[in-house]
Amino acid sequence: MNRMTPNNFNWLLHSLLFLHTQRVIKAQKDKEKRSNNSNDDDDDDDDDETDTEGINIDGDE
Amino acid sequence: MELQDGLPIDDVTKHAFLSLGEKGVVRSAENHFCSECTHDYKNTADIITGDDPAGLVGVDENRNVPVLTGDDADLAVQDAAQARLDAENAMDIDQTPSPSEATPVKLVVMDGVVMGPTHCAYGDCTQDLAKLKGGVLCVHHEILYGNLCRMHDCNRPKVALTHTCAQHQHRWYKHVVRYGRQSLLGIRRMVRRSEEERLPWLPTINRQVQQHDAEVAPENRKDNYFVAPRFYCVETICAPCGVVIAWTKFAKAESPTNILHFLATVYPTPELRPSYICIDKACMVLRTAISNHSWEIWKQTSWFIVDSYHYINHRTSDYLCRKWCNPAPLNGSAPNLVIVENDANGNPHYKCAFNTQVGLYPPPQYQCSSSIFNRHVNS
Numbered sequence: 001m002n003r004m005t006p007n008n009f010n011w012l013l014h015s016l017l018f019l020h021t022q023r024v025i026k027a028q029k030d031k032e033k034r035s036n037n038s039n040d041d042d043d044d045d046d047d048d049e050t051d052t053e054g055i056n057i058d059g060d061e
Numbered sequence: 062m063e064l065q066d067g068l069p070i071d072d073v074t075k076h077a078f079l080s081l082g083e084k085g086v087v088r089s090a091e092n093h094f095c096s097e098c099t100h101d102y103k104n105t106a107d108i109i110t111g112d113d114p115a116g117l118v119g120v121d122e123n124r125n126v127p128v129l130t131g132d133d134a135d136l137a138v139q140d141a142a143q144a145r146l147d148a149e150n151a152m153d154i155d156q157t158p159s160p161s162e163a164t165p166v167k168l169v170v171m172d173g174v175v176m177g178p179t180h181c182a183y184g185d186c187t188q189d190l191a192k193l194k195g196g197v198l199c200v201h202h203e204i205l206y207g208n209l210c211r212m213h214d215c216n217r218p219k220v221a222l223t224h225t226c227a228q229h230q231h232r233w234y235k236h237v238v239r240y241g242r243q244s245l246l247g248i249r250r251m252v253r254r255s256e257e258e259r260l261p262w263l264p265t266i267n268r269q270v271q272q273h274d275a276e277v278a279p280e281n282r283k284d285n286y287f288v289a290p291r292f293y294c295v296e297t298i299c300a301p302c303g304v305v306i307a308w309t310k311f312a313k314a315e316s317p318t319n320i321l322h323f324l325a326t327v328y329p330t331p332e333l334r335p336s337y338i339c340i341d342k343a344c345m346v347l348r349t350a351i352s353n354h355s356w357e358i359w360k361q362t363s364w365f366i367v368d369s370y371h372y373i374n375h376r377t378s379d380y381l382c383r384k385w386c387n388p389a390p391l392n393g394s395a396p397n398l399v400i401v402e403n404d405a406n407g408n409p410h411y412k413c414a415f416n417t418q419v420g421l422y423p424p425p426q427y428q429c430s431s432s433i434f435n436r437h438v439n440s
Contacts, residue, residue, distance in 0.1 A: 009178040011074035017305040028095040
């Protein structure tokens with residue numbers, strides 16, 4: 001820090017904060033994707049049960 | 062970005078920041094929203110209680126709210142009585158939101174860290190130093206005053222091998238004796254911290270020191286240019302999820318005026334402004350905004366709130382802080398700052414809607430969520 005000029009400091013800090021922000025945004029998107037996937041899986045499970053029931057019903061008929 | 066051929070290495074970062082730095086605004090964070098930093102607008106609270114409006118979620122659930130002491134104590138009592146009355150009449154309030162109120166609610170957190178590089182010592186100049194080692198002036202001021210005595214308002218030439226004129230030689234030698242070893246790593250920072258924090262176990266300092274929050278008073282300025290000053294702090298605006306929205310350097314102090322100016326630079330138009338701005342000295346900023354009339358602009362879109370730690374301590378002595386800056390009112394008067402959560406037994410309780418403990422260097426785990434703490438540790 002003692003040998004750092006304001007311009008070098010500006011560029012260093014801005015780069016670090018930019019990369020950090022990119023990383024946080026990516027983590028948030030991944031988290032959202034995982035959340036959506038788990039919801040979809042739950043929905044799929046529900047759908048499977050419905051389909052199975054439908055097949056069974058058809059089979060019974 | 063294109064740079065000229067043969068550009069000195071020191072100028073590369075300068076041009077890079079000018080071209081890509083956006084004056085400290087992080088463009089990748091523009092228009093960012095996620096479940097942690099943006100919530101749907103809520104017109105009324107899920108639970109409206111008759112608690113004192115100065116009650117704080119997570120602190121005052123099972124105890125009486127500390128009273129305000131001082132001149133405005135009666136006003137605080139009246140507010141508490143009015144809040145009880147409002148709670149009784151809460152069912153009569155029209156709960157239909159207007160279209161403008163239906164926009165999402167955003168919160169940003171402002172905080173500063175005391176750090177920064179050196180800059181020119183002359184007046185209010187904050188340019189790069191002409192010489193990194195031993196230099197105290199920028200190129201422009203070095204040309205104008207480099208050969209003159211480094212005492213303020215002294216236009217006599219320097220004596221060889223020193224930085225003062227013959228009349229001020231004793232000041233220069235006194236400085237050399239006192240600060241000759243300041244290059245030891247960490248010593249300057251230790252001295253600086255002890256001056257600002259005024260820890261009770263350290264010796265009392267009699268000389269005037271620039272206060273963290275205060276505007277720079279003329280009497281606080283040094284009477285010489287012996288040492289290059291540092292930028293006082295780096296101020297950041299962060300979203301509750303940890304995304305950094307913008308940053309800047311404050312040369313002299315983290316004053317409310319500087320904070321308001323920074324906010325106006327980052328949020329020039331009303332549609333960009335967040336609903337809530339959490340600052341550890343929001344009550345000071347609010348007071349300054351009211352006095353300089355900038356509150357007339359900010360009050361249309363935003364609300365200044367303090368952090369919980371500040372509120373717990375300051376609500377007993379400052380009416381403005383107690384009434385207007387509560388970060389999570391327990392009585393449901395700010396439905397967008399609190400959310401209802403069920404505990405293990407299924408009992409509903411209020412919880413802060415936003416994480417307000419984010420900044421450049423996150424404190425230990427007790428001040429931020431584990432996910433954000435881990436993220437910072439791993440980064």
